[in-house]
Amino acid sequence: MHPNDGFRELDRHDCLRLMAKVPVGRIVYTRQALPAVLPVNFSLDHDGAVLLRTSATSELIRAIDGAVVAFETDDVDADRHSGWSVVVTGTATVVTDPAEHERLARTGTVSWVPAPQEVFVRIEPELVTGRELVGGHSLYGVDLTA
Template sequence: MDVNGSVLEHLSRDECMRLMGSVPVGRIVYTRQALPAVELVNFTLDDGDIIIRTDAGGKLAAATRGAVVAFEADSLDVTGHAGWSVTVVGHATAVTDREDIRRLEQLPLTPWAPGKRDHFVRISSVIVNGRRIEAGQLARGSDARPI
C-alpha cells in the first residue's frame, strides 16, 4: 500500500480494450527520420483494432505503412489522483480494400484535423498493457505526499 492508500491495478486485455473504446483521443508513437515521434489523434476501435483516419500524403501515413508502432490512450482525474492508461504495440497497415474502406467510413470517426482525411490506418495489437490507479482514503488537507 502506498502512503496515500492508492491501489495500482494491472488490467486484463479485455478491460484495456473496453477502456480504450471509452475515449476518443490517443497518442500514436512511431518513427520519423529515425527518431521517435508522438502525435495526438482521434481514433475508434474496429473488431479489436485501432483505426485512425488521416491524410494519405501526410507524414503519419507514410511513416506507419507496415511499421511497428505504439498507441496509448488514457483518462485521468488529476484532482482525485486516479485514472488509467493503456498501451498497445502492434503493426500499422494502410487499409486498401475498397469494401473495408467503405465500411470504415461508416464508423463514428470524424477527423478533428482540417483537410481531406480519406486514408485509414489500422493498428493490430500484438502487446496490450494497462494500468489503473484508484485513490485511497487520503484525508483532504493532510501533509501526506505521494511517493
C-alpha cells in the same frame, strides 16, 4: 513492478472498454530516427484494432505504414491521484482493400472534418496492456501501461 504499488493490471477486455471511452489517443512512432508522438482521434474496430483516418499524403502515413507503433490512451485525475492508461502495440497498415475501406467508411471512424484523400489506418492489437492507478500513489517512474 511490485504487486502492492497501487496499480491494478487490466485485462484486454477492460483495456478496450476504457479506451472506447476517450476520443483522443497518442500514436508513438519513429520519425527520422527520433521518437515521435502525435495526438489523434480514433475509434476501435470490433477486434480491438485502433482505427485512424488521415490524408493519404500526410507525413504520418509515410512514417507509420508497415511499422510497429504504440497507441496510448489515458485518463488521469491528478487531484485524486487516480486514473488508467492503456497501450496498444502493433503494426500500422493503410487499408488498401476497397471493400474494407468501404466497410470502415460506413461503420468506422468518423472525421470531425474530412481531409483530402482520406485513408484508414489500422493498428493491429497485437499487444494490449493497461493499468489502473488506485488513488494516492506516485506516477513517477511507475509504468502505468505494462
